[in-house]
Amino acid sequence: xxxxxxxxxxxxxxxxxxxxxxxxxxxxxxxxxxxxxxxxxxxxxxxxxxxxxxxxxxxxxxxxxxxxxxxxxxxxxxxxxxxxxxxxxxxxxxxxxxxxxxxxxxxxxxxxxxxxxxxxxxxxxxxxxxxxxxxxxxxxxxxxxxxxxxxxxxxxxxxxxxxxxxxxxxxxxxxxxxxxxxxxxxxxxxxxxxxxxxxxxxxxxxxxxxxxxxxxxxxxxxxxxxxxxxxxxxxxxxxxxxxxxxxxxxxxxxxxxxxxxxxxxxxxxxxxxxxxx
Amino acid sequence: xxxxxxxxxxxxxxxxxxxxxxxxxxxxxxxxxxxxxxxxxxxxxxxxxxxxxxxxxxxxxxxxxxxxxxxxxxxxxxxxxxxxxxxxxxxxxxxxxxxxxxxxxxxxxxxxxxxxxxxxxxxxxxxxxxxxxxxxxxxxxxxxxxxxxxxxxxxxxxxxxxxxxxxxxxxxxxxxxxxxxxxxxxxxxxxxxxxxxxxxxxxxxxxxxxxxxxxxxxxxxxxxxxxxxxxxxxxxxxxxxxxxxxxxxxxxxxxxxxxxxxxxxxxxxxxxxxxxxxxx
Numbered sequence: 001x002x003x004x005x006x007x008x009x010x011x012x013x014x015x016x017x018x019x020x021x022x023x024x025x026x027x028x029x030x031x032x033x034x035x036x037x038x039x040x041x042x043x044x045x046x047x048x049x050x051x052x053x054x055x056x057x058x059x060x061x062x063x064x065x066x067x068x069x070x071x072x073x074x075x076x077x078x079x080x081x082x083x084x085x086x087x088x089x090x091x092x093x094x095x096x097x098x099x100x101x102x103x104x105x106x107x108x109x110x111x112x113x114x115x116x117x118x119x120x121x122x123x124x125x126x127x128x129x130x131x132x133x134x135x136x137x138x139x140x141x142x143x144x145x146x147x148x149x150x151x152x153x154x155x156x157x158x159x160x161x162x163x164x165x166x167x168x169x170x171x172x173x174x175x176x177x178x179x180x181x182x183x184x185x186x187x188x189x190x191x192x193x194x195x196x197x198x199x200x201x202x203x204x205x206x207x208x209x210x211x212x213x214x215x216x217x218x219x220x221x222x223x224x225x226x227x228x229x230x231x232x233x234x235x236x237x238x239x240x241x242x243x244x245x246x247x248x249x250x251x252x253x254x255x256x257x258x259x260x261x262x263x264x265x266x267x268x269x270x271x272x273x274x275x276x277x
Numbered sequence: 278x279x280x281x282x283x284x285x286x287x288x289x290x291x292x293x294x295x296x297x298x299x300x301x302x303x304x305x306x307x308x309x310x311x312x313x314x315x316x317x318x319x320x321x322x323x324x325x326x327x328x329x330x331x332x333x334x335x336x337x338x339x340x341x342x343x344x345x346x347x348x349x350x351x352x353x354x355x356x357x358x359x360x361x362x363x364x365x366x367x368x369x370x371x372x373x374x375x376x377x378x379x380x381x382x383x384x385x386x387x388x389x390x391x392x393x394x395x396x397x398x399x400x401x402x403x404x405x406x407x408x409x410x411x412x413x414x415x416x417x418x419x420x421x422x423x424x425x426x427x428x429x430x431x432x433x434x435x436x437x438x439x440x441x442x443x444x445x446x447x448x449x450x451x452x453x454x455x456x457x458x459x460x461x462x463x464x465x466x467x468x469x470x471x472x473x474x475x476x477x478x479x480x481x482x483x484x485x486x487x488x489x490x491x492x493x494x495x496x497x498x499x500x501x502x503x504x505x506x507x508x509x510x511x512x513x514x515x516x517x518x519x520x521x522x523x524x525x526x527x528x529x530x531x532x533x534x535x536x537x538x539x540x541x542x543x544x545x546x547x548x549x550x551x552x553x554x555x556x557x
């Protein structure tokens with residue numbers, strides 16, 4: 001008996017089809033010989049189907065997650081995906097400004113007759129403020145639920161300090177970074193040190209000026225994402241209910257805690273050295 | 278923004294009331310202050326410890342100074358004279374009624390317990406007399422670290438006898454030494470209009486006592502504003518995190534009601550509502 005085929009031999013011996021060992025060894029010999037009545041090898045040929053698109057393949061790859069790859073650097077992790085979303089969009093916005101500057105050099109009247117810059121073809125991937133208005137509406141419902149019907153302002157203020165701010169519409173009223181002052185938008189993410197906002201196109205403090213026609217910079221014209229540091233920055237939050245409208249002021253220096261910790265945190269008064277008047 | 282956080286209110290305790298002549302004299306003082314270039318002024322109500330507090334804790338009615346509305350920013354301040362360190366519960370009641378809360382400790386124990394236990398904005402030592410104790414750097418700077426400011430009154434140097442002036446100068450120098458020139462506030466505290474001085478004159482005098490030029494300005498400008506901010510935020514914010522927004526900045530008190538002891542110190546929404554209805 002061939003020593004190589006012990007396993008096959010054992011298996012075939014169990015079968016009722018073969019009576020004795022001679023038959024089995026004969027079969028095995030013929031099965032694995034290069035000449036004789038062996039079965040033909042299975043050969044694979046390329047079929048004539050369509051070649052799958054590259055991104056389809058990538059989609060499949062992301063859907064199948066290999067168990068070894070799931071660490072904190074994995075690009076498929078939600079946190080990392082969100083991070084790259086913000087980074088990519090900021091990069092895209094900067095590139096867009098440069099592209100627009102070049103285009104304006106060639107054709108200075110490019111933007112003059114344009115009502116909305118998002119109509120341009122190169123701007124079609126911009127993050128639009130309008131898509132996030134719904135988020136703000138949801139947040140308004142949430143905050144109304146939290147505040148309830150209280151008219152007692154100290155309790156309102158304390159509840160607001162431990163509530164979620166993602167989805168709220170904030171305005172920077174004071175900041176040591178003067179470029180940030182006047183920025184107004186819907187918060188889509190809050191980290192320990194920053195707010196990530198979506199800013200409308202061509203609508204900030206300048207549009208409130210009535211005496212002169214305001215001139216917007218390209219950055220203001222395209223709007224999109226802004227990352228605004230909480231340090232040395234005060235935000236204004238405007239709440240409207242049926243009966244009243246109240247304006248709150250959020251002091252960024254005291255809010256530099258992650259929002260998960262903020263919900264349970266007991267705040268304390270500190271020295272006001274770091275707060276600007 | 279130049280501050281004088283100590284303009285004496287004529288009342289001495291809750292029992293007495295302000296006469297018309299006293300009020301006129303106070304307005305006279307305010308007019309002089311405005312002429313001297315001050316912008317932020319706090320009216321100082323001095324009370325002794327152990328008095329029974331009435332329902333209306335704050336006797337100062339800022340609405341009677343309506344003629345100063347656009348000229349001066351007026352605030353209210355209380356100075357509690359503390360002699361017994363064990364009885365300090367009254368401070369909590371005063372905190373929400375006044376913009377600034379100051380204490381005047383008369384003993385060493387009172388001074389240390391003021392710094393450690395109480396939430397006050399200013400510590401005003403009586404410079405005209407001997408200090409209650411030798412000021413230690415550790416005590417004074419721990420207060421500065423917490424954001425409590427020490428007050429120097431220039432009225433102790435003007436308009437007094439030469440012996441008190443000598444005591445005041447030595448006391449001020451001692452405070453300078455102990456505080457390492459940090460966390461100081463200079464204010465008037467004058468009883469009459471004629472002993473008020475321009476801030477730059479006083480700043481020059483402080484330079485003479487050993488303060489450097491930059492800080493001699495800060496003593497009138499930045500630091501009292503910080504003290505005011507701390508006091509204002511205690512009233513209008515939740516632990517300095519979220520505040521009710523006034524019209525101007527964080528220390529603005531123009532929208533506040535007269536009686537601040539009631540549950541809603543701020544009635545901000547009302548005005549906006551009126552605006553809205555008028556446009557409709």
